[in-house]
Amino acid sequence: MSKQLRIAQVAPLWVPVPPRTYGGIELMLSLLTEELVARGHKVTLFASGDSKTKAELVAPTSTGLWLRKVRSPHAVIEVLLKEVHNRRHDFDLIHNHADFFMFPLAMMDDGTPILTTLHRPIDDAEAQAIKAYPNKYFCAISEDQKRSAEEKGIKISGVVYNGIDVPRYKFSNWPDDYFMYLGRLNDEKGVVDAIEVAKRAKVPLVVAGNIVGGDEWNYFFHKVQPELNSEYIRFVGQVDFNEKVRLLKDARALLFPIHRREPFGLVMIEAMACGTPVIGYNKGSVPEVVKDGETGFVINSKEEMIEAILYKVQKIKRSACREHVEKNFTIQKMVDTYEEVYEKVIFEWKS
Amino acid sequence: MEKLRIAQVAPLWIPIPPEKYGGIERIIAMLCDGLVEKGHEVTLFASPGSRTKAKLISVFDKPLLDAGIPWSNPIWNLRNLSKAYEGAIKGEFDVVHTHLDIWSLFFHNLTSVPTIQTMHNPLYRTNADANKDDRLRLFTGEASNLNMVFISQSARDQAMVEFPENKVRLIYNGIDMNHFKLNPKGSDHFVWIARMNKHKGVENAIAAAEKLGVKLLLAGRVDSTQQEYFDTYIKPHLNDKIQYVGELSEMELSDFYGQAKALLYPIEWEEPFGLVVAEAMACGTPVIAYRRGSMPELIEDGKTGFVIDSDTNKLAEAMKMVDKVDRTYVRRRTEERFSKEIMTANYEKTYYELIENKEI
Numbered sequence: 117m118s119k120q121l122r123i124a125q126v127a128p129l130w131v132p133v134p135p136r137t138y139g140g141i142e143l144m145l146s147l148l149t150e151e152l153v154a155r156g157h158k159v160t161l162f163a164s165g166d167s168k169t170k171a172e173l174v175a176p177t178s179t180g181l182w183l184r185k186v187r188s189p190h191a192v193i194e195v196l197l198k199e200v201h202n203r204r205h206d207f208d209l210i211h212n213h214a215d216f217f218m219f220p221l222a223m224m225d226d227g228t229p230i231l232t233t234l235h236r237p238i239d240d241a242e243a244q245a246i247k248a249y250p251n252k253y254f255c256a257i258s259e260d261q262k263r264s265a266e267e268k269g270i271k272i273s274g275v276v277y278n279g280i281d282v283p284r285y286k287f288s289n290w291p292d293d294y295f296m297y298l299g300r301l302n303d304e305k306g307v308v309d310a311i312e313v314a315k316r317a318k319v320p321l322v323v324a325g326n327i328v329g330g331d332e333w334n335y336f337f338h339k340v341q342p343e344l345n346s347e348y349i350r351f352v353g354q355v356d357f358n359e360k361v362r363l364l365k366d367a368r369a370l371l372f373p374i375h376r377r378e379p380f381g382l383v384m385i386e387a388m389a390c391g392t393p394v395i396g397y398n399k400g401s402v403p404e405v406v407k408d409g410e411t412g413f414v415i416n417s418k419e420e421m422i423e424a425i426l427y428k429v430q431k432i433k434r435s436a437c438r439e440h441v442e443k444n445f446t447i448q449k450m451v452d453t454y455e456e457v458y459e460k461v462i463f464e465w466k467s
Numbered sequence: 468m469e470k471l472r473i474a475q476v477a478p479l480w481i482p483i484p485p486e487k488y489g490g491i492e493r494i495i496a497m498l499c500d501g502l503v504e505k506g507h508e509v510t511l512f513a514s515p516g517s518r519t520k521a522k523l524i525s526v527f528d529k530p531l532l533d534a535g536i537p538w539s540n541p542i543w544n545l546r547n548l549s550k551a552y553e554g555a556i557k558g559e560f561d562v563v564h565t566h567l568d569i570w571s572l573f574f575h576n577l578t579s580v581p582t583i584q585t586m587h588n589p590l591y592r593t594n595a596d597a598n599k600d601d602r603l604r605l606f607t608g609e610a611s612n613l614n615m616v617f618i619s620q621s622a623r624d625q626a627m628v629e630f631p632e633n634k635v636r637l638i639y640n641g642i643d644m645n646h647f648k649l650n651p652k653g654s655d656h657f658v659w660i661a662r663m664n665k666h667k668g669v670e671n672a673i674a675a676a677e678k679l680g681v682k683l684l685l686a687g688r689v690d691s692t693q694q695e696y697f698d699t700y701i702k703p704h705l706n707d708k709i710q711y712v713g714e715l716s717e718m719e720l721s722d723f724y725g726q727a728k729a730l731l732y733p734i735e736w737e738e739p740f741g742l743v744v745a746e747a748m749a750c751g752t753p754v755i756a757y758r759r760g761s762m763p764e765l766i767e768d769g770k771t772g773f774v775i776d777s778d779t780n781k782l783a784e785a786m787k788m789v790d791k792v793d794r795t796y797v798r799r800r801t802e803e804r805f806s807k808e809i810m811t812a813n814y815e816k817t818y819y820e821l822i823e824n825k826e827i
Contacts, residue, residue, distance in 0.1 A: 190541055194572035201573065216542045220549045223556065224577065241534075245542050248526060249549065 120156050121458060124207045124228075125149050125171070126200060127163035128214040129192060131180040134168065137356050138300075138326045140382040141235045144278045144450075145213050151451040160207070162200055174199055182328075193217050204228045209458050216242060219249045229465035231255055231273070231457065234265060237377050237400075243268035253461045255454075258401035261379040273464075274457035277405075278380050279450030280441070284357075285389035287438050288365040294320035294350070295425065296367035296392070298360065298383050301325045301340050302332045306373035306397070309418055311343045313371065317422045318348065321371070322363055326354040365390035369412065369429045372396030373421060381405060385445040388412070391434030395424045405445075411437045471818055472508045474551045475499055475521065476565040479543050480532045482516035487714055488662065488688050490742045491587045494640050494810075495566055501811030510560070512551045526550050541570075548574050555580040562818045575613060581821040585616040585638075589739050590626040614821060616814075619761035622739035636817050639765075640740050641810030642801075646717060647749035649798040650725030656682035657786065658727040658752075660715070660743050663689045663697050668757065671733035673704050675782040680708070683731070686723060688714040725750035729772065729789045732756040733782050741765060745805040748772070751794030755785045765805075771797045 125148070131139040134146035146169070152159050153170045161167065165175035166183070176195040197220060200210060204227035212218040212232040222230050231253045238246075243265075246252070253273045256262035262272045297310040307323065314321035323344070327336050344351045355363065364370065370387035378400035385405060387394055394412035396402040408414040412432065413424040477483055477495045484496035495513070499521040502509045509521035514530040517523055527534070527543045536543065548570055555563050555578045563582045565571045575582035610628045616636045617623035623630075623637060657676060661667035669685060676683035689697045705711055715723055724730065730747035731754075738760035745765065747754050754772035756762040766772040772792065773785040803809070 191569050191572070193541070194570060197573035198576065201576075216545065220545060220552075220573065223549055223553055241536070241542065244527075245546050248546055 119459070120158065121208045121462075122158045122206060123152060123160070123458070124200060124203070124210040125152075125159060125161045125163075126196070126210065126212045126214050126218055127161065127167070128217070129164050129177055129180065129189065129196065130182045131164070132166040132168070133161065133163040137354050138328075140278075141213055143280075144235075144382065147279065147281060147447045148451060148454065151447050152454075155451065155455075160203070162196060174203075189217075197221060208462055211454075211458075216245050219245065219252065222249045222252045225250070229253060229461050231461050233257065233276070234261060235379065237261075237379055238265055238268060238270070240268065243270060246270055253464075255457055257380040258404050260377065260401050260404060264377055264379075264400075273461055274453065276450055276453040276457060277445055278382055278385065279445050279447045280382070280385055280389060281447055282389050282438075282442055282445075285361055285386060285441075286365050287389070287391045287434075289391060289434050291368045291392065291434075292366040294322050294367055296322050296324070296363060296370050296387070298324045298355075298364065298370065298387075299372075300332065301327050301336050303335055303339070304374070304376040306375050308339055308343060309373035309375075309421075310371040311340075311346075311349055313373065313418050313421045313425070314348050315343075315346055316418070317425045319368075319425055320348055320350065322350045322352060322367065324352045324355045324360070324363060360386070361390060364392050367392050369393045369395050369425065369432075371421065371425075372402065373418070374399050374402065376400065378402060384412075385441050388437035389441040389445075391438050393429055393432040393434070393437055395421055395429065397421075407436075407440060411440045468819065470506050470508065471561045471815075471822070472559065473502060473510070473818065474554060474560040474563045475509060475511045475513075476548055476551045476563065476567060477511065477513040477517075478567055479514045479525075479527060479530065479547055480538070481530050482514045483511070483519060484517075487716055490640070490740075491566060493742070494585075494587070497641060497643060497807040498811055498814060501807055502815065505811070505815065507815075510551075510554070512547050524550060544570065552577050561822055564814070564818070569610065571613060572610065581614065583614045583616060583636075583817060583821060585618065586622065586626075587618060587739075589622060589737065590617075590628060591622075591737065616817070618740040619764050621737065621761040621764060625737060636813075638810060638813045638817070639805055640742055640745065641805055641807035642742065642745050642749055644749055644802055644806050647721045647746055648725060649749075649751045649795065651751060651794050653728045653752060653794065654726050655728060656684055656726075657729055657731050658684045658686065658723060658747075659731045660686040660723070661732075663687050663693050663701065665696065665700075666734065666736040668731075668733035668735055670700055671735075671757070671777075671779050671782060672731040673701070673709055674779040675731065675733070675786060676709060677704070678779065678783045679786060681786070682708050683710070684723070684727070685709070685711045686713065686715050720746060721750055724752045727752050729786065729792075730754045731782065731786070732762070733777070733779070734759050734762070735777070736760065738762070745801060748797050748801040749805070751798040753789050753792040753794070753797055755782060755789065757782075767800065771800055 127133050133142045135142040149171050159171035161169050161171040162174045164180040165178040177192045207228045210230045233255045256272045256275045299305040301307045364387050384394045394406045398414045403414045406412040483492045485492040499511050499519050503520040511519050511521040512524050515525040526546045552574045565584045616638050659672040724747040744754050757777045758774050763774050768774045775781045
């Protein structure tokens with residue numbers, strides 16, 4: 117085991133850690149936090165008060181902000197900044213998962229290095245803001261995201277793939293007949309592509325996922341909902357963890373027609389952990405996470421997705437999908453890599 | 468007195484001063500220029516395109532509204548504050564004055580340079596923004612050690628946060644008296660001006676004018692969110708007596724107010740200040756307002772206008788009495804109480820006090 121560290125983990129405050137339903141960042145952060153505690157590190161988690169953790173919990177808000185229907189996070193983010201800042205000397209490292217909200221902490225160079233994991237795609241405006249602040253370290257969650265960041269002039273101190281608690285994902289070698297879409301029901305995640313593909317391929321598709329914010333509701337009402345009324349589509353909306361695993365493990369494949377440069381795509385490893393191959397567009401992290409032809413298919417169009425659904429996906433060995441996750445995307449692997457990055461950042465900060 | 472190095476931190480949505488609508492931005496513009504004219508070294512952290520005598524620093528290359536950044540995304544306002552406080556930490560300023568609502572909670576503790584914050588928006592729940600409630604509650608426990616400026620006694624009294632007496636100042640907004648000319652006579656019609664919405668009482672003004680059969684001119688922006696309201700509740704009343712003249716530029720305002728017999732301001736919310744009230748009075752035009760928010764503070768009942776119960780019959784009654792008001796007196800009192808010079812002097816005095824006893 118590496119040296120024991122005093123680490124602050126700073127969550128975005130929208131939903132609790134771990135999340136009740138949707139919340140990839142919070143789920144990953146929960147696994148990271150608990151494993152660090154299990155390894156003997158002293159961890160302080162800054163998160164909403166409805167979070168559950170073995171780490172010390174500091175809660176600037178009693179419940180996740182989405183649950184409180186707080187539309188503007190300004191005040192509570194200020195409180196969070198203040199709490200972390202006041203205790204900065206208690207930590208060897210501050211690990212930030214709340215992206216730019218915590219950048220002002222970097223104004224003080226008298227304290228502790230701040231490592232930010234970039235969980236979301238980096239747009240130009242955010243890159244500009246990142247570069248405007250001094251003294252920060254960044255971690256990417258895929259090699260492609262690292263390239264994307266470096267193209268925008270942001271130095272990346274390490275790449276850490278997300279990991280999951282694989283034993284919690286039941287494996288099935290004998291799927292049902294349907295395909296699966298799971299994710300936000302918006303344009304960039306490609307839900308409408310998935311629906312169109314299923315209809316054209318004449319295969320059943322289960323559509324699960326949630327909607328956040330007015331723009332997404334607008335998109336859902338105008339672009340998604342009209343497409344749901346079809347013999348091939350079963351819409352189940354938002355699902356909890358158990359339901360998610362049940363749906364994933366029985367699916368023939370996960371459709372991942374992503375339109376954005378996906379930084380990681382947690383749902384892909386969740387599907388493969390259940391033995392379910394992934395058919396995804398060749399964007400962002402997809403070719404890193406999916407082994408083309410072994411754990412799914414990395415394709416370039418709706419036509420190729422239909423072809424993979426109809427003629428190719430049955431050739432994938434579901435056990436190979438599971439093994440791929442067990443080898444590359446576990447909590448242990450993720451935390452091993454984070455420990456290396458922490459040591460590296462602390463060393464650089466001191467020298 | 469020693470000259471000060473002052474940081475002014477503005478919201479980044481639009482340049483300063485605003486082209487048309489934007490009360491906060493107009494106040495900041497006047498304050499900055501006024502302080503520079505008094506010899507202070509002022510650095511304004513605001514959007515590019517701002518016209519100011521202060522030194523301008525812009526952290527983003529466009530006004531946020533032009534860049535399509537939603538108001539709920541604080542990335543640049545946060546960077547703007549950070550930039551100002553980076554300067555303060557390095558000792559570049561004697562005082563930091565922020566106009567960004569409740570953002571300085573974290574920042575003000577980073578430096579011994581004092582921060583003062585003007586609370587331009589209500590720090591209480593209003594029917595104009597009911598969603599604010601929860602946000603305010605989050606803020607409640609943390610805000611009481613900030614140095615606060617309220618823009619009326621009413622805004623302070625209703626605040627959901629208890630502030631210690633020595634942390635709070637009351638400074639009324641000011642206007643540029645040169646932009647508003649005294650019209651000693653007015654004419655026969657009444658006016659109403661605000662952003663077009665129910666809370667600003669436009670329907671009450673129309674109802675009273677219709678009762679008396681008098682002419683009423685309505686002015687102000689119709690936001691896209693208010694178009695339906697305008698079409699449904701206002702448009703059907705428009706005719707040769709009740710007219711909508713659109714959104715006015717600053718140059719058009721003086722004539723608009725000055726030619727009016729009175730400004731009607733029968734508001735339905737606790738308005739913290741009400742710049743249009745001061746602007747109308749600067750032209751000598753009396754104001755008839757409902758007794759809500761700051762109205763009893765701004766208007767001297769019977770002398771610079773009338774403050775009445777929320778009732779369109781009483782509004783109509785007051786409209787009949789308005790000829791008794793001495794318009795020269797209205798102008799003079801406005802000059803004494805709401806000029807930009809008075810506002811600037813009050814802020815300047817506050818800065819000196821904060822610096823003298825840094826630990827207030």
